[in-house]
Amino acid sequence: MSFPRRSGVLLHPTSLPGPYGIGDLGPAARRWLDWLASARQSLWQVLPLGPTGFGDSPYQSFCSFAGNPYLVSPEGLLEEGLLEPADLEATPRFPAARVDFGPVIAFKLRLLDRAFERFSGPAGDPLRAAHDDFARAHAHWLDDFALFMALKEAHGGRPWPEWDAALARREPAALAAARARLGREVAVQRFRQFAFFRQWSALRARARERGIDIVGDLPIFVAHDSSDVWAHPQLFHLDGTGRPTVVAGVPPDYFSATGQLWGNPLYRWEAHAAEGFAWWIARVRATLELVDVVRLDHFRGFEAYWEVPGDAPTAEHGRWVEGPGDALFDALREALGGLPLIAEDLGVVTPAMEALRDRHGLPGMRVIxxxxxxxxxxxxxxxxxxxAVVYSGTHDNDTARGWYATAPEAERDLYRRYTGRDGSDVAWDLIRLALSSVADTAVVPLQDVLDLGPEARMNLPGRPSGNWGWRFEDAQLTDAARARLADLTLVYDRAPDARPAPAA
Incomplete structure (x- = not known):
C-alpha cells in the first residue's frame, strides 16, 4: 500500500507532560495534537499501546489486544463524573522529566479503583450502556484478558505456568469457579479497558479532525506471560506445563558474541495456517481499530526467524526456521483489504526478506x-x-546529539562531508536529511526536534533498567521548534494542505 508524501513525529504517550507522573490521554495529549498540526505534521507515531509488566517495556505486554490502563487520564475520569476533585488534590509530587514507574503505577491503580467504585454506583449510569457495548464487542479477547489479570493478581503476580495446575491448563470447571470467585476483580479489569478505549477513541477522533494519522507498532512476538499465550496455548510451542520449548532471539553478530535471547515463545505456524490465520487477522484488525498505520516490528521473522531451545542460556545455539511468508500476508489482505503496514526491516537483511516485503508492496525503513x-x-x-519510511532515529537509537558525541570519527567525518555542516546543529541536520528524502514518509523523534542530548534517550537495547521513562515538559515545546519544523515540512513538500489544487 503506497502512502502520500508526508511527515510526523515519534513520541510515546508516556512521554507527554502532566502532573500525574506519566503521560496520559488527557489535556497534554490534546495540546500535543494541536502542536503537531500547527507544525504541519500529519503523522503521530507511538510505540505499542498494551499493558506493560516487568521492565515497563511496551514490547512485553500482558495482552496484544488490550490497552495500557496507566495511560488513562485522571482529568478524563473527573470529566465523566468517576472521580471527585478531592481525589486529585492529594497527587504526589512526581518527577517531571522521567517516569518513576513503581509509585506512578500504584497511584494510577488507586485512582482507577476509585473510579470503578463510582462507576458501580449511580455515577456510572450514563456510561453503563457504552460499557456493556464495549464488553460485548471485545469479548473475543477481553473475557480471557480480564480473567487472566484477575488470576495473576490472585497468584501474587506469578507467571501463569506457576498458577494452580487446573487454571494453568484452563480446565473448564476451574475457569468457571475462578470467574465466580473473582467476579469483582474481573469487572475491574473490564472497566480499566473500557476507560482506556473510550479515552483513546476520543483522542483519535481529535487527531483525525486535525488531519493527523496515528502510526502504531505491532511486535511480531508476544510475551509468554500473557493472556495471548495462556488462552491459545495450541498456537505456541509449549510443553505440558505451559513453558516454551523454543524461544525467539537473534544469532551472534558483531555487536554480541552470544546473540540476543528474547525469550518469547515461538508460534506453531502450522496451527495458525490450519485455522486460516484467524488469530493474526483478529490481532491486526484490533490494532487497526486503534491506529491508522501499523509498523510490523522484526519483519525479518515473517520470512525466517531464529529458533533457540527453551532452556538455552544464550542465543548462540539456534537455527533459522522458515516463517509464514506469503501465506500470512495473503490471508491478511483477503480479510482486511489494503494493508497500511510498514516493514521494520532493520538488522539482518536478506534477499528473501526483501522479496517478501516487495511482493506485498510494504515500505521498509531507512534510519539516517x-x-x-x-x-x-x-x-x-x-x-x-x-x-519507504525514513527516520532520523528510532526509539532504540540515541538522540542525534548523543549519537554524534559517541560515533566513530570516520562516521562523523562522512556526516560532515555529506551535509557540509560542522556538527554543531546535528539534530536538525538529520531532520533535514530525513524530510528532504525522496521517501514518501518521514518520521523524526521529538527528542531531536527539541535538540536534546543522551539523557533523553528512550531505550538502550540490552540495558536491564532505566529505559522507557523519558518525558518532556510543556516549556520545551517551543514556538521556535514548531516554526522550524513547519518550515522544513513546507520546503520539502510534506504538508498536504499546502499543495495547490490540481488543475481542473
Missing amino acids: QFAFGSPQDPFLPHHHVRN
Whole structure:
C-alpha cells in the first residue's frame, strides 16, 4: 500500500507532560495534537499501546489486544463524573522529566479503583450502556484478558505456568469457579479497558479532525506471560506445563558474541495456517481499530526467524526456521483489504526478506543515524526509494546529539562531508536529511526536534533498567521548534494542505 508524501513525529504517550507522573490521554495529549498540526505534521507515531509488566517495556505486554490502563487520564475520569476533585488534590509530587514507574503505577491503580467504585454506583449510569457495548464487542479477547489479570493478581503476580495446575491448563470447571470467585476483580479489569478505549477513541477522533494519522507498532512476538499465550496455548510451542520449548532471539553478530535471547515463545505456524490465520487477522484488525498505520516490528521473522531451545542460556545455539511468508500476508489482505503496514526491516537483511516485503508492496525503513558507514550505504538519502519510511532515529537509537558525541570519527567525518555542516546543529541536520528524502514518509523523534542530548534517550537495547521513562515538559515545546519544523515540512513538500489544487 503506497502512502502520500508526508511527515510526523515519534513520541510515546508516556512521554507527554502532566502532573500525574506519566503521560496520559488527557489535556497534554490534546495540546500535543494541536502542536503537531500547527507544525504541519500529519503523522503521530507511538510505540505499542498494551499493558506493560516487568521492565515497563511496551514490547512485553500482558495482552496484544488490550490497552495500557496507566495511560488513562485522571482529568478524563473527573470529566465523566468517576472521580471527585478531592481525589486529585492529594497527587504526589512526581518527577517531571522521567517516569518513576513503581509509585506512578500504584497511584494510577488507586485512582482507577476509585473510579470503578463510582462507576458501580449511580455515577456510572450514563456510561453503563457504552460499557456493556464495549464488553460485548471485545469479548473475543477481553473475557480471557480480564480473567487472566484477575488470576495473576490472585497468584501474587506469578507467571501463569506457576498458577494452580487446573487454571494453568484452563480446565473448564476451574475457569468457571475462578470467574465466580473473582467476579469483582474481573469487572475491574473490564472497566480499566473500557476507560482506556473510550479515552483513546476520543483522542483519535481529535487527531483525525486535525488531519493527523496515528502510526502504531505491532511486535511480531508476544510475551509468554500473557493472556495471548495462556488462552491459545495450541498456537505456541509449549510443553505440558505451559513453558516454551523454543524461544525467539537473534544469532551472534558483531555487536554480541552470544546473540540476543528474547525469550518469547515461538508460534506453531502450522496451527495458525490450519485455522486460516484467524488469530493474526483478529490481532491486526484490533490494532487497526486503534491506529491508522501499523509498523510490523522484526519483519525479518515473517520470512525466517531464529529458533533457540527453551532452556538455552544464550542465543548462540539456534537455527533459522522458515516463517509464514506469503501465506500470512495473503490471508491478511483477503480479510482486511489494503494493508497500511510498514516493514521494520532493520538488522539482518536478506534477499528473501526483501522479496517478501516487495511482493506485498510494504515500505521498509531507512534510519539516517545508521547511514554514515560509507557513501554506498543504502540508508544515505541519495539511495532512498519512494516506497519507504525514513527516520532520523528510532526509539532504540540515541538522540542525534548523543549519537554524534559517541560515533566513530570516520562516521562523523562522512556526516560532515555529506551535509557540509560542522556538527554543531546535528539534530536538525538529520531532520533535514530525513524530510528532504525522496521517501514518501518521514518520521523524526521529538527528542531531536527539541535538540536534546543522551539523557533523553528512550531505550538502550540490552540495558536491564532505566529505559522507557523519558518525558518532556510543556516549556520545551517551543514556538521556535514548531516554526522550524513547519518550515522544513513546507520546503520539502510534506504538508498536504499546502499543495495547490490540481488543475481542473
